[in-house]
Amino acid sequence: MRRIALTALAALATFATAAANEAQPAQAVAGAPGCLAKDGGLGTERIVEIDTAGGPLFGDITRQDKEATFLKPKEVVLTFDDGPMPWITRSILDTLDKFCSKATFFSVGRMALAYPQTLRDVLARGHTLGGHTWSHPLNLKRLKPDKAIDEIERGFAALSIASGGRTSPFFRFPGLSDNGAMLAALQKRGIAAFSVDVVSDDSYIADPARLARVTIDRVEARRGGILLFHDIKTATAKALPTILAELKKRGYKVVHMRSKELLKPLPELADELQPLLVKNDPPRGPGAERAAMLPFYGALGPVAAKNMGEGEKVAALDIEVEQVAPQPRERKIEPSKEAASKPKHVARTKPLDLGYPAGWSTNVQRARLNRPVYD
Numbered sequence: 001m002r003r004i005a006l007t008a009l010a011a012l013a014t015f016a017t018a019a020a021n022e023a024q025p026a027q028a029v030a031g032a033p034g035c036l037a038k039d040g041g042l043g044t045e046r047i048v049e050i051d052t053a054g055g056p057l058f059g060d061i062t063r064q065d066k067e068a069t070f071l072k073p074k075e076v077v078l079t080f081d082d083g084p085m086p087w088i089t090r091s092i093l094d095t096l097d098k099f100c101s102k103a104t105f106f107s108v109g110r111m112a113l114a115y116p117q118t119l120r121d122v123l124a125r126g127h128t129l130g131g132h133t134w135s136h137p138l139n140l141k142r143l144k145p146d147k148a149i150d151e152i153e154r155g156f157a158a159l160s161i162a163s164g165g166r167t168s169p170f171f172r173f174p175g176l177s178d179n180g181a182m183l184a185a186l187q188k189r190g191i192a193a194f195s196v197d198v199v200s201d202d203s204y205i206a207d208p209a210r211l212a213r214v215t216i217d218r219v220e221a222r223r224g225g226i227l228l229f230h231d232i233k234t235a236t237a238k239a240l241p242t243i244l245a246e247l248k249k250r251g252y253k254v255v256h257m258r259s260k261e262l263l264k265p266l267p268e269l270a271d272e273l274q275p276l277l278v279k280n281d282p283p284r285g286p287g288a289e290r291a292a293m294l295p296f297y298g299a300l301g302p303v304a305a306k307n308m309g310e311g312e313k314v315a316a317l318d319i320e321v322e323q324v325a326p327q328p329r330e331r332k333i334e335p336s337k338e339a340a341s342k343p344k345h346v347a348r349t350k351p352l353d354l355g356y357p358a359g360w361s362t363n364v365q366r367a368r369l370n371r372p373v374y375d
Helices: 002-023 086-098 109-114 116-124 145-163 180-188 208-222 234-249 267-280 286-292 301-306 310-315
Strands: 046-050 075-081 104-107 128-131 192-194 224-230 253-259 320-324
Touching: 075 086, 086 116, 086 234, 104 109, 104 116, 109 116, 109 145, 109 267, 116 128, 116 145, 128 145, 128 253, 145 180, 145 267, 180 192, 208 224, 208 234, 224 234
Parallel strands: 046 253, 046 320, 075 104, 075 224, 075 253, 104 128
Antiparallel strands: none
């Protein structure tokens, strides 16, 4: 009984800590200096502003037609998936502040409505916010088309109302499990998709020291690229200072992505989800109330601009901005599972290059054909 009681108390303490972290308003960090590192930290070398109207796809780990990289050798883009989770996301944000670097967060809709203040904290510190579906289904491309599109659009609507309309039309498929049909749908909506170049494997590596070593080795093997982390993993928060310090030591530079235009959510989904936001985001004084009621149909508006964090303002000054505007592509749409005839055998296909050391097998086995490339 004593052990059960102690376990219950520990669980309650964890929940209380999460609630306390989430209760901190985003405005609390708005006045933080743009760079906390005496030596300038890792910094942000330049900004790539992406025109998403053509629905481009970036990142090497995909079998779909993709854009050429906008990165130079020894440049990296930092990305974090699956959050926000207050007690981990804010630790990652603190580390990024100390190294004066900016990142892109691909957040899940349900998580955004659960922790809207943390989501706004991401934006207040000058980072970019993109979508990662409503509930993170790993079999997204196996769902019926209307269900898959609803997952994507519902996720974006949740992010938009929670962020006050400051979500970029950037999307990452859960498990990097994309296909031509969904990319074509994103293209019609003017949404860019992002795969990755370097997988940190923080979903599977719990030891921070090992996670740092694996990440740096893979970055070095590719001489940079778009990096994948998760801001729901404790090991990631602990390993990130070492990773960023080692990147600086080895001469790598951070490139920050931002969109030319903000995302416009589907109004019917935004209206449907608004009560969920109100339930998890009760006003806590005039500042919090204004943040919860920012416009969410594409424009920042004067209230949003007034409350922009100092870190975001600093990020917009004295940094080279490169504009990228890829043209639309004709996407190859595979026949549906029902329409396709059953093959007599499963042909072996060339495995994706995930940047693993030689000898690591990435061949798809028969029993795993319905599994995503990576989670």
